[in-house]
Amino acid sequence: MSPPPAKAPPKHQGFVTCTIDGAEVIARPGTNMIEAAKHVGVEIPYYCYHPRLTIAANCRMCLVEVSNSPKLVPACQTPLSEGLAVKTNTPVVKESHRSVMEFLLLNHPVDCAICDQAGECKLQDYYMQHDFRPSRLDDRKLLRNKRKVLGPLVVLDQERCILCTRCVRFMDEVAKEPQLGVFERGSQERIDIFPGSSLDSNYSGNTVDICPVGALLNRDFRFRARAWFLSTSPSICTGCSRGCNTFIDFFGQETYRYRPRENEEINKSWLCDQGRLSYKYLNRDRVLVPTLGRGQDAQETSAAEAANWASQKLKPLANTPELAVLASPVASNEDLIACLSFVKQILGVSRIHAGGRPAGEADHYLMTADKNPNRRGLEWIANGLGLELKPFEDLVSAIEAGSVKALYAIGAELPAHPPGFEASLKRLEVVVVQAINQGMLSAYADLVLPASPHSEDEGSFTNVDGFIQRFRPAYPTRGGSQPHWKWSADLARAAGLAWTASSAREVFREGAKQIPQFASYDWDASAPPAHLRPGGGPLPAAADGRPPGYREWGTPRVRGI
Amino acid sequence: MAEPLSPEAADAYDPNPPESELEAHLPTKRMVVNLGPSHPAMHGTVRMKVELEGETIIRADPEIGFLHRGFQKSCENVTWTQCLPYTDRLNYVSALMNNFGFLSAVEKLIGIDIPERAKYIRVIGSELHRIADHLTCVGAIGLELGGFSAFLYGIEARELIVDRITELTGARLTTSFGRVGGLERDLPEGWVAKVLKTLDKVETLASEVDALLTRNRIFVDRMKGTGVITALDAMDFGFTGPCLRACGINYDVRKAHPYWVYDQLNFDVPIGENGDNFDRYLMRIEEIKQSHRIVRQALQQIPEGPVILNDWRIALPPKSEVYGTIEGVMAHFKLIMEGIHVPAGELYHSTEAANGELGWYLVSDGGGRPYKVHVRPPGFAILSGIARMVEGRMLADLIPTFDTINMIGGEVEQ
Numbered sequence: 001m002s003p004p005p006a007k008a009p010p011k012h013q014g015f016v017t018c019t020i021d022g023a024e025v026i027a028r029p030g031t032n033m034i035e036a037a038k039h040v041g042v043e044i045p046y047y048c049y050h051p052r053l054t055i056a057a058n059c060r061m062c063l064v065e066v067s068n069s070p071k072l073v074p075a076c077q078t079p080l081s082e083g084l085a086v087k088t089n090t091p092v093v094k095e096s097h098r099s100v101m102e103f104l105l106l107n108h109p110v111d112c113a114i115c116d117q118a119g120e121c122k123l124q125d126y127y128m129q130h131d132f133r134p135s136r137l138d139d140r141k142l143l144r145n146k147r148k149v150l151g152p153l154v155v156l157d158q159e160r161c162i163l164c165t166r167c168v169r170f171m172d173e174v175a176k177e178p179q180l181g182v183f184e185r186g187s188q189e190r191i192d193i194f195p196g197s198s199l200d201s202n203y204s205g206n207t208v209d210i211c212p213v214g215a216l217l218n219r220d221f222r223f224r225a226r227a228w229f230l231s232t233s234p235s236i237c238t239g240c241s242r243g244c245n246t247f248i249d250f251f252g253q254e255t256y257r258y259r260p261r262e263n264e265e266i267n268k269s270w271l272c273d274q275g276r277l278s279y280k281y282l283n284r285d286r287v288l289v290p291t292l293g294r295g296q297d298a299q300e301t302s303a304a305e306a307a308n309w310a311s312q313k314l315k316p317l318a319n320t321p322e323l324a325v326l327a328s329p330v331a332s333n334e335d336l337i338a339c340l341s342f343v344k345q346i347l348g349v350s351r352i353h354a355g356g357r358p359a360g361e362a363d364h365y366l367m368t369a370d371k372n373p374n375r376r377g378l379e380w381i382a383n384g385l386g387l388e389l390k391p392f393e394d395l396v397s398a399i400e401a402g403s404v405k406a407l408y409a410i411g412a413e414l415p416a417h418p419p420g421f422e423a424s425l426k427r428l429e430v431v432v433v434q435a436i437n438q439g440m441l442s443a444y445a446d447l448v449l450p451a452s453p454h455s456e457d458e459g460s461f462t463n464v465d466g467f468i469q470r471f472r473p474a475y476p477t478r479g480g481s482q483p484h485w486k487w488s489a490d491l492a493r494a495a496g497l498a499w500t501a502s503s504a505r506e507v508f509r510e511g512a513k514q515i516p517q518f519a520s521y522d523w524d525a526s527a528p529p530a531h532l533r534p535g536g537g538p539l540p541a542a543a544d545g546r547p548p549g550y551r552e553w554g555t556p557r558v559r560g561i
Numbered sequence: 562m563a564e565p566l567s568p569e570a571a572d573a574y575d576p577n578p579p580e581s582e583l584e585a586h587l588p589t590k591r592m593v594v595n596l597g598p599s600h601p602a603m604h605g606t607v608r609m610k611v612e613l614e615g616e617t618i619i620r621a622d623p624e625i626g627f628l629h630r631g632f633q634k635s636c637e638n639v640t641w642t643q644c645l646p647y648t649d650r651l652n653y654v655s656a657l658m659n660n661f662g663f664l665s666a667v668e669k670l671i672g673i674d675i676p677e678r679a680k681y682i683r684v685i686g687s688e689l690h691r692i693a694d695h696l697t698c699v700g701a702i703g704l705e706l707g708g709f710s711a712f713l714y715g716i717e718a719r720e721l722i723v724d725r726i727t728e729l730t731g732a733r734l735t736t737s738f739g740r741v742g743g744l745e746r747d748l749p750e751g752w753v754a755k756v757l758k759t760l761d762k763v764e765t766l767a768s769e770v771d772a773l774l775t776r777n778r779i780f781v782d783r784m785k786g787t788g789v790i791t792a793l794d795a796m797d798f799g800f801t802g803p804c805l806r807a808c809g810i811n812y813d814v815r816k817a818h819p820y821w822v823y824d825q826l827n828f829d830v831p832i833g834e835n836g837d838n839f840d841r842y843l844m845r846i847e848e849i850k851q852s853h854r855i856v857r858q859a860l861q862q863i864p865e866g867p868v869i870l871n872d873w874r875i876a877l878p879p880k881s882e883v884y885g886t887i888e889g890v891m892a893h894f895k896l897i898m899e900g901i902h903v904p905a906g907e908l909y910h911s912t913e914a915a916n917g918e919l920g921w922y923l924v925s926d927g928g929g930r931p932y933k934v935h936v937r938p939p940g941f942a943i944l945s946g947i948a949r950m951v952e953g954r955m956l957a958d959l960i961p962t963f964d965t966i967n968m969i970g971g972e973v974e975q
Contacts (some may be wrong), residue, residue, distance in 0.1 A: 108887045112894050119898060127888065128895040132873045135886035228898055 010082050018084035025080070033075040033086065034062060044088055045097060045126050047104075047212045048164035049076035052269055053173055059104075059164050061126065063096045064088045072096055097130035105135070107142045107187075108213075109159045117214030119227035123162070144190060150180075151199030153219055153273050154208060158190045161215035167191060167207035174270060175203035176364070191215070202363050205276045206269075209259060218257070220277060225249075225256045233474035234261055234528035236461050238330060238454060239275030240360075241370040243463030245528070246271060248279070248455050248474040255282045255455055255474065261528070266467060272367045274360075279455075285438045287450040288479030294431075294446055303449075303480060303490060310408075310447055311494035313430045317406050319348035324395055324404040327382070328355040328411025329372035330436070331451075331484050332459035333468070333518070334504040336374070336381045337511030338485030339410040339434075344385050346495050347408070351388040353395040354378060357413045368464055372413075373454075377462030384515030392416060399424045406430035410484055411451065412441040434487050450481035457483040459504045460523070468518070470527040591619060594956075598627050602705050602960050605970025607944075609959070616956050621948045628970035636934035640900025641667055641741060644934060649735040651919075651938060651972040654697050655690035656736045657726065658914040659972070663936075664739050665820060666910035666921035671741070671903050673870060679743035680821040681863040686729065686738065687912075688852040688859070689756070692763060693722045694915035694967075695803075695845040695852075696770070702842060702964040703774050706783050711773040718766035721759045728752055741901055742876040743869030753860050760853055767849050775846065784839035788950045788962030791836060798949070799942030802917025803844035804966055808836035814913035826858050838958075841965035875901055900929025907933075916940050916967050938972035 011017040015026045020033075023040040034044045035051065047059035055077050063072040067085035072093065075086070087093065104123065112118045144158035165182060168191065172178045179199050183192045193199055199207075208218045230249040237244040237258060244267035246258040258279050260271035290306035291298040301309075317323040325343045327336060343349040356372040382389040392415045398404045400420065407428055412435035425431065425444040433445040442448045454461070456477040460470045477483070482490075485507045492499045501507045505523060512518035594611045597603035606627035612620040632651070636644045648659040661683045668675060700715025723733050728749050730736040738744065774780045790800075792808040805812055813830040815823040831847035833840030869876045873892035882889030905927035911920035917939030924933035943966045950966075951959045 105887050105891075110885065110887050110890050112887070112890045118894060124891045124895055127891045128874065131888070132892060133888065134873070134878070134882055135888045137886070 008082070016080045016082055016084075018080050018082065018086065020086040021088055027080055029080070031080055033064070033078055033080055036080060037075070037086070037088065042088055044075045045130060046076055047122060047162060048166060050166055050169075050210055053166060053169045053210075056165050056169065059162065060100050061097065061104075063093065063100070065090050065093050094130070097126070098133065101127055101131035102133070102136070104162050105131075106137055107159070108162075109141065109146075109157075111157075111160060111214065115160065115214040116217050116222055116227070117160075117211075121214060122212035142187060148192070149219075150193050150216075151201075151204050153277075154199050154204045155217050155219050155222065156191060157215050157217065158192075160213050161191055162213055163189055163191065164212060165191070166210045166212070167216055170207055170210055171199075171201065171203075174268075174365075175201050175206070177201040177203070179204075180207070202272045202274060202367060203270060203365065205273045206260070206271065209269075209271075218276075221257045225251060230256055231474075232259075233455075233472050235454060235471040235474065236373065236469050237271060237275040237278065238373040238461070239272070239278030239371065240366075240368045241372055241375055241464040242266065242275075242366050242368050243373060243461055243467060243469050244271050244275055244366060245469070246275075250455070250474045253456075253475045253478050255279045266463065266465075266469075267366055270366065272363065272365070274367055281437050282453050282455045286478060286481070287435045287438060287442060287448055288481055289450060290480060291448045292446070294444060298448070303482070304494075306447055306449055307487075307490040307494040310432045310449075311491050313446075314347055314406065314408060314432065314491075315495055317430070318346065321403060322405040323347060323349060324398060324407050325349050325352040326355040326392075326395060326407060326409040326411075327352050327378060328409070328413045329375040329378040330356055330413050331378075331411050332374060332454055332457075332461055332471075332504070333377045333381065334459040334507045334511070335410070335451075335484035335488075336378055337385075337515070338501065338507045339488040340381055340385050340387060341511060342488040342492050343408065344387060346492055346497055349387070351390055352382060353390045353392055354415070355392060355409065355411055355413055356415055358415050370464065373463070374461045376464060376466055377460075377468075380462060380515055380517045381511070384511075384517070393418075396421055396424075399428065402427070404428070407432070409433040409435075409441055409445075410488075411435070412437065412439045412445075414439070414441060434484050436481075449487050450479060451487065452477040452481045452483045456481070457504055458527070459483075460508070460521075460526075462517075466517070468521050468526070470523065472527060596959070598624075602963065604701065604963075604968060605974075607968060607970060607973075609963070611956065611959065613956060618951050618954055618956055618959065621951050621959065623944055623947055625944070625970070625974045628974040630975065632936065632975040633934050636931050638930065640897075640929050641903060641931060642896075642900060644931065645739070646735065646737045648936075649737055651936065651975065652694070652914060652916065652940075652969045653734055653971045654969060655687075655694040655915045656734060657686040657690045657730070657738055658694075658912065658919065660736060660739050661687055662910075662912040662914060662919045663921060664741055665912060666908065666923055667741050667901075667903060669910045670906060670908045670923050670925060671875065671901070673742060673872075673875065675743045675870060676867045677822070677864050678747075678866045679739075679868045681859050682744055682748060682868060683739065684821050684823065684826070685756075685856055685859045685863075686726070688855045689722050689726060691915045692767075692849050692852045692856075693719045693726075695849050696722075696763075696767065698915075698964070698967040699770055699774070699842065699845050699849075702784075702961060703770070703780070705960050705964055706780055708773060708777065708780060711770045714766045714769045714773070718763040718770075721762055725752070725756050725759050728755070740869060740876060742872065743867070745869065745877075747868050756856070756860060760856060764850075764853055767846070771846050775843070781839065783957070783961050784837070784842055784965075786835075786837055786839075787954065787958040788838040788841075788965060789836055790946060790950050794949055795836060795946065798946035800917065800946060801939050801942070802913070802915070803848060804841055804943050805917065806831065807833035807840035807844050809834045814911055814918050818911075820912060822859070822862075823855075825862070826855050828852075828855050828858075838961045838965045902927065902929055903931075911937070914939055916943065916969065916972075919972075936972070936975065938969075938975070940966070940968045940973045944968045944973055 017026050020037045021042050025036050027036045037044050044062045046062040048056045057074040057077040062075040064075045065087040146157050148156045150156050168180045171180045208216045232247045235246050235248045237246045245261035245263040249257045289300045292301045359369050360371050362369040412433050431445040432447045433441050434449045434451045435442040436451045436453050455474045458473050462468050489499045508523050592613045596609035598606040598608040608624040610622040648663045649656040651659045696715040696719045700712040703711030727733050730738040795808045828851045878889040878892050883893045903925040907924040909922045911918045920937030922935040926932040
């Protein structure tokens with residue numbers, strides 16, 4: 001018996017060289033075939049494969065022809081080997097795609113019209129690409145539970161499920177909370193929660209994102225919008241200080257959902273549920289017009305009048321300890337640079353207090369206890385401008401002691417509501433608040449200036465680990481609101497100072513000179529590409545760049561969209 | 562003789578003219594007259610700036626754009642199928658020919674062949690609309706030269722054809738008929754018999770028009786020898802259709818590059834020799850007769866069978882499949898929402914419309930919407946030659962000339 005022939009040395013040392021559809025691929029050993037194919041422009045269809053999950057190879061959609069096997073092999077599971085020839089477009093492979101699609105659709109309900117996934121559904125995409133044949137089913141489809149509530153955020157339609165088990169593997173491997181499982185076998189097979197438990201992980205929303213079909217649905221988003229009406233803009237989650245990268249999906253001037261955007265260093269492809277639902281403050285209880293006067297006496301006013309009033313009231317208190325400043329770490333770097341420069345240069349303040357949302361719970365993966373997206377940025381900016389950053393409690397005690405007569409708040413979020421704070425707020429002579437949402441501080445303010453959140457302007461946040469991250473605007477500012485930096489420019493101008501910055505970009509460029517951590521940050525180059533909108537729907541922006549559905553007079557109140 | 566007035570100076574209106582201007586001097590100045598944009602003899606809304614010396618036209622300058630709708634740009638924002646209603650508004654007198662021409666171009670870009678029956682129906686629809694278009698043109702010539710009766714006969718015949726078209730497509734004017742890959746519906750029941758009856762009647766009426774005009778002394782005097790263009794000039798300007806053939810050039814897309822089933826049908830292409838208004842009129846009278854031949858043959862030869870391709874990437878699935886199966890609803894959804902994925906590429910394709918070569922230059926980037934849709938309307942090139950045809954002639958010649966070139970605002974101004 002002769003020994004097997006010696007293995008030929010690899011064509012490129014340390015790499016595997018093979019061909020995919022005739023194109024040569026030089027890859028590191030262990031590279032996934034689907035990923036390798038993408039690099040030579042070959043799309044291998046798949047459902048169950050996910051680059052961040054283990055390989056299940058159960059959907060059979062990625063079957064390809066390889067030179068070392070007589071049968072088709074799943075591309076997701078087959079290692080690339082030296083000299084391998086992979087073919088993805090032979091008649092056999094094409095027929096296999098068709099057959100797999102036919103099987104997957106066999107028991108799929110006729111639901112596109114009422115399914116949230118329609119428009120971003122892999123079943124629809126692959127059906128049109130690979131199958132496009134009529135149904136051959138002449139029997140009834142299997143009936144299963146169509147609305148199995150799995151947890152607070154997720155509902156499952158078992159009829160639509162193709163059992164790719166992405167969700168099960170995600171809960172096991174990424175969330176590390178194995179709450180989902182595959183039950184029964186054969187045609188009775190279904191995804192479900194374990195008896196007596198519920199899908200209450202803080203990462204349950206990701207199962208909806210990775211579900212390639214409309215089986216797992218977000219209860220918060222369900223039936224609220226059709227995917228193709230939504231436009232998408234790359235942004236940053238403001239739910240905590242982690243700074244997970246997101247897409248804002250919006251229609252008109254309303255945000256409908258956050259979806260995770262890939263970032264290898266921070267959130268991979270995931271987003272926690274708390275962050276996912278944190279978009280609501282962008283829509284609800286917004287302050288949209290400047291109001292002058294407290295409580296019942298509040299009157300709407302114009303931006304110019306409001307700025308004049310504020311500068312008249314605050315200017316006399318400049319350079320005195322009677323003027324306190326509260327800065328919120330919910331505001332962006334640009335907002336804080338502009339506003340803090342204003343309070344330092346014009347109001348002569350040397351000490352500011354940190355506002356922001358109250359701390360909450362952290363979890364085992366992404367979510368941090370600090371619920372403010374930009375605390376690190378606030379610290380850096382205060383430090384760079386030479387401002388002393390004091391905790392909120394100092395402000396409370398100073399107000400109670402009566403040593404503070406006026407308050408200028410950049411952002412109305414309060415970290416705590418100490419007893420008696422309301423009463424002491426009432427004693428203040430002047431309260432000027434730039435607020436995104438209605439709240440306690442805006443209720444007791446003499447002047448409320450409507451501020452825009454991150455969805456309505458461009459800018460950057462500094463996350464807990466010191467990553468500076470750019471976000472892009474989704475839609476124009478709502479109502480009479482404008483970004484904090486713009487208000488500070490208006491106030492400065494009303495105080496008689498020439499203020500040159502006319503965009504967040506210019507604010508950052510000017511301010512970054514004084515803040516060492518920002519000095520080497522390339523603001524323009526760091527912006528996420530605006531054209532990157534996977535699943536952004538087939539509707540393009542209008543020729544003038546306005547998103548579909550945008551109206552000058554605000555979002556039309558149409559039921560269902 | 563006074564200094565000729567520049568058109569700009571003539572355009573400038575002086576509300577308080579100096580005393581001298583009010584006096585009528587016999588050596589006349591050149592006068593600039595606006596014919597249109599709303600003048601009964603200016604079909605559509607074209608404005609003709611005519612510089613006159615006495616009654617002689619020194620310069621004629623057609624100004625178009627009053628009917629501009631942004632056709633090409635609009636097409637880039639919708640799916641290939643959704644372009645169809647826009648094409649109705651090109652030559653609105655014979656919308657079916659625009660519909661079918663556009664669809665043929667898209668089909669050629671995809672590289673598909675439509676069913677035989679659909680080809681026949683396209684020929685029948687096109688030729689019916691060619692008759693309607695020519696009847697309108699001929700009737701309007703009579704009308705504007707003072708022969709109202711001829712117009713009434715022509716329009717009565719056109720109305721019969723429009724009725725048949727309405728039965729076929731559901732619309733009198735904006736037909737939006739046909740889909741990429743064929744037609745969305747077959748001929749209505751009993752339609753063929755009705756069309757045959759209509760053709761008989763239309764033939765009688767068309768011959769009435771012919772009898773009223775062709776040997777009418779006043780008509781012939783106004784038409785013969787007026788609006789002349791040489792064959793060479795006509796080709797240089799890019800004339801096609803009856804206006805080119807009136808100059809003696811034998812070019813008809815149906816014969817030169819046969820499409821659909823024109824190569825299986827017997828018909829002649831009339832050729833003129835003088836390139837004047839009368840020949841252009843005669844071309845249309847004769848083409849009406851030839852179209853009759855074509856329609857009758859086509860109705861006789863038309864085979865049974867499907868009218869649209871059975872490929873769900875191109876044609877919508879039948880409604881029963883859409884409502885009853887997931888495959889159907891998915892195909893329907895993707896076709897409606899994303900459009901037909903036309904392979905990336907570009908092409909020029911043309912068909913013979915009533916006024917000449919209707920050309921389409923299409924570019925696809927592989928998506929469901931056109932990257933570029935350029936249409937070559939036959940009327941545009943012909944209108945550009947009108948100055949050559951009337952300059953140095955009498956103002957009265959402009960009217961029949963503008964009639965016989967049959968400028969259609971919808972396609973020229975897009």
